[in-house]
Amino acid sequence: xxxxxxxxxxxxxxxxxxxxxxxxxxxxxxxxxxxxxxxxxxxxxxxxxxxxxxxxxxxxxxxxxxxxxxxxxxxxxxxxxxxxxxxxxxxxxxxxxxxxxxxxxxxxxxxxxxxxxxxxxxxxxxxxxxxxxxxxxxxxxxxxxxxxxxxxxxxxxxxxxxxxxxxxxxxxxxxxxxxxxxxxxxxxxxxxxxxxxxxxxxxxxxxxxxxxxxxxxxxxxxxxxxxxxxxxxxxxxxxxxxxxxxxxxxxxxxxxxxxxxxxxxxxxxxxxxxxxxxxxxxxxxxxxxxxxxxxxxxxxxxxxxxxxxxxxxxxxxxxxxxxxxxxxxxxxxxxxxxxxxxxxxxxxxxxxxxxxxxxxxxxxxxxxxxxxxxxxxxxxxxxxxxxxxxxxxxxxxxxxxxxxxxxxxxxxxxxxxxxxxxxxxxxxxxxxxxxxxxxxxxxxxxxxxxxxxxxxxxxxxxxxxxxxxxxxxxxxxxxxxxxxxxxxxxxx
Numbered sequence: 001x002x003x004x005x006x007x008x009x010x011x012x013x014x015x016x017x018x019x020x021x022x023x024x025x026x027x028x029x030x031x032x033x034x035x036x037x038x039x040x041x042x043x044x045x046x047x048x049x050x051x052x053x054x055x056x057x058x059x060x061x062x063x064x065x066x067x068x069x070x071x072x073x074x075x076x077x078x079x080x081x082x083x084x085x086x087x088x089x090x091x092x093x094x095x096x097x098x099x100x101x102x103x104x105x106x107x108x109x110x111x112x113x114x115x116x117x118x119x120x121x122x123x124x125x126x127x128x129x130x131x132x133x134x135x136x137x138x139x140x141x142x143x144x145x146x147x148x149x150x151x152x153x154x155x156x157x158x159x160x161x162x163x164x165x166x167x168x169x170x171x172x173x174x175x176x177x178x179x180x181x182x183x184x185x186x187x188x189x190x191x192x193x194x195x196x197x198x199x200x201x202x203x204x205x206x207x208x209x210x211x212x213x214x215x216x217x218x219x220x221x222x223x224x225x226x227x228x229x230x231x232x233x234x235x236x237x238x239x240x241x242x243x244x245x246x247x248x249x250x251x252x253x254x255x256x257x258x259x260x261x262x263x264x265x266x267x268x269x270x271x272x273x274x275x276x277x278x279x280x281x282x283x284x285x286x287x288x289x290x291x292x293x294x295x296x297x298x299x300x301x302x303x304x305x306x307x308x309x310x311x312x313x314x315x316x317x318x319x320x321x322x323x324x325x326x327x328x329x330x331x332x333x334x335x336x337x338x339x340x341x342x343x344x345x346x347x348x349x350x351x352x353x354x355x356x357x358x359x360x361x362x363x364x365x366x367x368x369x370x371x372x373x374x375x376x377x378x379x380x381x382x383x384x385x386x387x388x389x390x391x392x393x394x395x396x397x398x399x400x401x402x403x404x405x406x407x408x409x410x411x412x413x414x415x416x417x418x419x420x421x422x423x424x425x426x427x428x429x430x431x432x433x434x435x436x437x438x439x440x441x442x443x444x445x446x447x448x449x450x451x452x453x454x455x456x457x458x459x460x461x462x463x464x465x466x467x468x469x470x471x472x473x474x475x476x477x478x479x480x481x482x483x484x485x486x487x488x489x490x491x492x
Contacts, residue, residue, distance in 0.1 A: 007226070009035035011490060012245060012258035014231050014273070017085020019463035020264030021209030021217070022132070022480045026487035028217040035256065036214065037229040037245065039265075040081035043088050049202045050195040052342045061089060061200060067268070068383070070391040075427040077388075079266060083227060084210030086266070086430060087476065091197035091313060091337060092181040092206050094135050094477040096126050098144045100322065100329070101471035107328055110373030110396045112469040116440050116449035123147060125481035133181045133207040133480060134188075140176030142318035155180055155192075155314045160307050161335065164364060165315055167414035178316045178334060179477070181207025194310045197337025213480075229254055233277040234261060234459070241458045242279070260490055263436070264462040264483075271380045271435035271465060272388055280436075280453040285446050287381050289374035290392065291434040291470040294331075294400035295424040298407060299339065299363040300416035306361055312338040320406055321472065330403045331370030331472035339365045364416070368407050370400040371472040374434050392426050431475055433464035450489045451482065460486060 010033040013020045020036060027034045043061060048054035055061065063081045066074045080086050097119070104114035127148045129135075137150040154177035157165060165175045182196065183189045183205040190205035204211045217223040231254070232247040242261045247254040263270040271287040274280050313335050320330035344356045373396045383389050394400075408419045438461075439445025442454035451466045453459040462483045464475050471478075 007035060007254075007256040009033050009224070009256070009258050011035070011260045011262060012037065012256055013262045013264055013462070014245065015085065015264035015266065015270070015463065016083050016209065016214055016225070017264060017266065017463065018087050018209045018476050018479045019483050020262070021084060021087075021214035022129070022483040023262055023264060023462040023487050024223050025132070025213040025217040026484050027490065028220040028222040030487075030492060031222060032490070032492055034217070034223040035258065036223060036225045037231055037256065038083050038225065038227050039230045040083060041227045042210070043082040043084070043200050045202050049200040050193070052195070052340045055089075055199050056343045067388040067390055069426055070389060077268070078428050078430045079268070083214065083225070084208045087206075087208035088200050088210065089198055090208070090430070090476060091474075093178055093313070093334065093474045094130070094133055094181045094207070095179045095473045096144055097471040097473050097478050098321065101469065101473075104469070105329060105371075107373065107396050107399060109398050110375075112371055112373050115468050116438050116445075119144060122478070122481050122485060125484040126477065128484050129477055129480040133212050133477070134183055134185060135179050135181050135207070135477070136184060137179035138177045140318065141174045142176075142321055150179070152185055155182070155184065155311070157314050158309045158311065160305070160309045160364075161312060161315055164414060168317065168410060171410055171413055173317055173319050173410065175315050175317045178314055180313070181212075183207065192311045194338055196311065197313050231265075231273060234273065234279060235277070236279055236456065240456060242456055260458045260460065262460045262462050262490075263465065266463055267432035267435045267465045268380045268388060268390070268429075270461065270463055272382060274436065275382050276386070280446060280455045280459060282455050283443055283446055285376070285437060285444070287435050288376045288379040289434040289437050290378040290380050290390065290432065291372045291374055291467070292392070292424070292429045293431040293470055293472070294370045294372050294394060294397055295428070295431070296368045296400070296404055297336065297365060297422040297424075298368060298404075298411075299344070299359070299365050299420045300411045301359060301363050301418040301420070302416045303362055304415070307338070307364055309338055312336070312365070320403055324399070324402055324406065328399065329371070329472070330399055330406070331368065333403075333407055334367045334369065336365050336367050339363065366407065366411075368400070368404055369472050370396065370403050371470055372396055374437070374469060380435050390426060431470065433467035433470055433475060436461050436465035437468050438466040439468060451486045452489065460490065462486060
């Protein structure tokens with residue numbers, strides 16, 4: 001294979017997920033020469049895409065990658081090294097953060113700090129991101145203000161879901177539709193199947209970064225993509241600017257020069273790259289303030305009703321987002337994709353499938369999500385052998401316990417006699433953020449309000465590393481909106 005030394009572009013983007021793919025699209029429409037480096041390959045379209053056994057049990061699309069907890073315990077991280085990144089298998093939930101999330105919140109056991117820009121600053125880019133990613137939705141009572149309607153109407157609830165929501169409304173709750181990125185436009189590719197959440201899409205109907213942003217960017221001729229490209233470090237010149245990225249491509253040397261470099265490898269790997277490079281860390285905060293949301297999957301069982309739903313992920317409950325009745329915020333309850341028995345078995349390993357199948361047929365699955373607050377003790381670092389180590393303890397978890405109790409209460413009132421929990425552990429880290437935090441003070445942040453490094457003038461961050469706080473909503477749309485905002489700041 002020919003060495004990949006000598007590659008160059010005006011802007012080099014490292015990573016092709018929601019941040020990197022959207023960033024490349026935004027630069028392409030400005031006519032800027034862009035090179036995207038992705039360590040993985042394109043995820044194949046194949047029958048296994050819709051196999052729960054292949055995806056969840058065999059982990060067919062997960063990388064052969066091992067990270068370590070602070071005590072040395074190895075774990076397989078919840079990341080995907082493919083073109084499009086984690087968006088290839090995400091659940092396509094694309095809500096906005098709320099205005100309060102940008103302003104900062106004092107919790108009984110922690111502080112969620114303010115961002116260096118406001119919801120109003122980001123709102124026009126939310127509108128643009130919703131259009132780019134074909135978001136379907138209907139404004140609910142607890143959603144933030146918006147300057148434009150959703151591009152497409154919300155997904156309809158199937159009868160089983162609609163009946164459950166009526167039982168929740170009878171309790172005084174206000175369930176609403178989930179903002180979803182799927183191609184259910186007239187003539188769209190979505191067939192509304194049962195293998196969307198957590199699965200790759202064989203029909204390119206999921207609003208992922210490859211389909212909606214990167215491939216259209218490549219079609220302009222302004223963007224090039226190199227797959228299988230692992231960037232080991234960034235090197236700076238005498239002026240302190242990044243001059244090149246070096247690494248490997250299938251065992252051959254990789255060397256890329258450019259005018260501007262953009263990190264979009266994900267919160268852990270972007271931090272690891274900066275740490276290996278020894279740059280952009282005058283604050284000492286690279287890798288620190290690692291956040292992953294406080295998440296729990298729950299399966300609510302009603303043995304009297306068979307859940308015949310195909311596409312379950314259409315509803316959410318945000319009544320407790322700003323106040324759980326004690327003056328402090330809580331979080332969100334979201335339906336997730338319908339769980340199959342073989343998927344349950346990956347968690348309840350000792351239960352036989354014949355027992356799990358009737359349970360799965362009568363269960364309804366939700367995600368309970370609350371905010372975790374940043375703590376410098378929680379961090380991504382490199383050990384002496386260069387391996388990623390994650391120091392992590394749950395923060396603000398008292399709020400999560402309270403919301404879990406609320407969820408159990410309202411579901412049991414709705415007729416569910418048993419509620420089973422799967423609390424996320426260190427390996428279930430799909431909402432990672434905060435490892436290169438944005439702020440106005442260079443001593444207390446890694447990048448500024450435009451997500452440019454305080455230390456390195458031609459280095460930007462486009463993934464969730466910049467998040468000063470996590471809020472309690474899925475981060476993907478915020479990553480995309482911010483990438484659109486920041487891409488305007490890059491010199492042509």
